[in-house]
Amino acid sequence: MSTSTGAQVAIARLLAAGVDVCFANPGTSEMHFVAALDSAPEMRPVLCLFEGVATGAADGYARIAARPAATLLHLGPGMANGLANLHNARRALSPVVNIVGDHATYHKALDAPLESDIEALAEWVHGSVHRPATPDDVAAAVDSAVHSATGEPGGVASVILPADFSWGPANAGVPVPPQRQSASSGMRIEAAARLLRERGPHALLLLGGPADSAAGLIAAARIVAATGARALVETFPARVARGRGVPHFERLAYLGEQATEQLSGTTDLILVGARSPVSFFAYPGKPGDLVPPGATVHAVAASDLEKLADHLGAPPYVDAPSDLAALPSGPLNAQNWAQVIAALLPEDAIISDEANTSGFFLPTATAGSASHDLLTLTGGAIGQGLPVAVGAAVAAPHRPVIALQADGSALYTISALWTMAREQLDVTVVILNNHAYAILQMELQRVGAAAAGEQSRSLLELGHPDIDFGSIAQGFGVPATQASTAEELAEQFRAALAEPGPHLIDAAVPGLSV
Known part of the structure; x- marks a missing residue:
């Protein structure tokens, strides 16, 4: 048995997995985790005054760093305060690891004022939930959470850390090997190439996730040039490359009427890292499913986009930079x-x-x-x-x-x-x-x-x-x-x-x- 506390073990496990930033809004049940940071100078703690800032910051960090940050949240109410931006993180497929403090195990039966169902809150964002059964399970719980957040498709994982496990001794244990899941491959490249050649302008690529990188957008532009197909970027991408040197594709409109017009004439909608399009809300007398009637929906893995362009014999991408408007003058307006x-x-x-x-x-x-x-x-x-x-x-x-x-x-x-x-x-x-x-x-x-x-x-x-x-x-x-x-x-x-x-x-x- 090591002399480390559960909190020290949790931080060590995060660091071992490359998680070295913690956006935090702690409370009493997390004080031993806070104290343990003094023995782990490699971990950067960033104090946020509201849990929704901590969870949103972890999302932004993951989108740019392509690896998770941790959050430190105070019991169920702290988790609840952070849920809105964890919802955004889930939609972005951002890897986030929440460390959520809980009452000491022997205190929970007393139904203290801050007692709540943390598991239910954590499950609400469709993420994995890890509660160690004993102090010696803390290491495995943190390992499993990181592996869940960074696997395919990635997302939010939460470790519920009881206060007595945090302050008591815990065994560092043996690292849990990652269990990677394979992403769905979608259509075979040959079949996708054949479809694009046959359908031409009636085929539309809807680009999301990794397809919105500079390399993905360039491959999509090559495919469009070779086949006459069309392409759009999803309405709200997690991260999309923009500006000079990168093809400019319109984003699917937020307003359902405009999106319907953009998708008009599509017989084959090919999802590349994107979800099938729906309207954000229900409106009286208007459809919620934006896939054109009679159109067939297909999927191509974003990792296959460049291979698909090569298979089609698509020409290299040549940047055609857009002209920038001169600096305007006069009172500010929406444009x-x-x-x-x-x-x-x-x-x-x-x-x-x-x-x-x-x-x-x-x-x-x-x-x-x-x-x-x-x-x-x-x-x-x-x-x-x-x-x-x-x-x-x-x-x-x-x-x-x-x-x-x-x-x-x-x-x-x-x-x-x-x-x-x-x-x-x-x-x-x-x-x-x-x-x-x-x-x-x-x-x-x-x-x-x-x-x-x-x-x-x-x-x-x-x-x-x-x-x-x-x-x-x-x-x-x-x-x-x-x-x-x-x-x-x-x-x-x-x-x-x-x-x-x-x-x-x-x-x-x-x-x-x-």
Whole structure:
């Protein structure tokens, strides 16, 4: 029996598996895990003021680092606070390992105020749950969780660590060998090539996951050139390569009517790392399944995309860079703010995009920008953008991170600004401030609900009083400025990128007419 505590064993196992960052919001039941960090200097603890920031940061870290970070969460309520961004992580297939503290085993029967069903919460995100039966099982539980998170298809894994197991002695044990699952291979390359040749423009590749890398998009562009087929990127990709040197494909539209138009004429829909398309919500009199009637759905493994292009004898990809609009001038609007960002975007940047309705023009504007990675709202649970930017900046400290953030969803996890300041992360936050839940104003019309009264409007507007993001940011230790014109945004964006540490720009952008 080793003299290590269960907490020390858990941290050692995480480090052995390459998990060396822990986004944390701990409580009493996790104090021995916190103390054990002093004996493990290789583990970087990052304090977050809300569990939804910790889980969102772990998601952003995984998308950029392509390996998991850990979170440290306080009992069931802490897990519950982090669930929305764990939902987004699940949709992104991001590997995340949660360490969730629990009451001491002998205390659980007392039904203390914070007692809850942690397993049920952890299972809600469709992840694996690992509760050690004895202190000597802690090592195996952590090993199994990491292997589950990093296997195929990957995702969220949770270790429930009772407090007495954490503070008591535990055997380090023997590492559990990884049990890798094979991803589904989909169609054979020969069959896919034959189908694409026969169907031509009536075949459509829907690209997601690894297919959204630069190599995947280039292979898709070659296939399109060789066969006349079409290609779209899924609506909300976890990470998609963008900018010069990378083919620009439209994303499948968020609005079902627009997506239906994009998919029109498709007889064969080929999913490459993407899910079959459905509308985000049900609308009266409108279909939820967006696959065109009579179309056949196929699947091709993303790992086979380049082989498929070669099998087709597709020509090499030749970049045809898009022209960037000149820096605009005048009062900010829904279009010109995106042109400012596009023109000044630095090479190898990472964009965390939660601009929502204010970002309608962003994809087109940035098609010809410097090469960058774009991280989007995979699961639709808002409040992701700032935490994901935190995680991306921790994963890639050498790369500039830009968070393009709608005002309403920023407030869900605004305390992420404090973590940016404390860790001195190079994140430039641009708040697109239209003083409204504009997405809900649009959806009110789309669902056919009649609401024009003062009470209904009060739930969709963010004024009375207006929110002072500059003061909020400065209160968290982040320098802030305000921009109301394209010239001011350009000047402030340049300055923020040139200085180390985080900055926030409160950009007054009128809402997009819907």
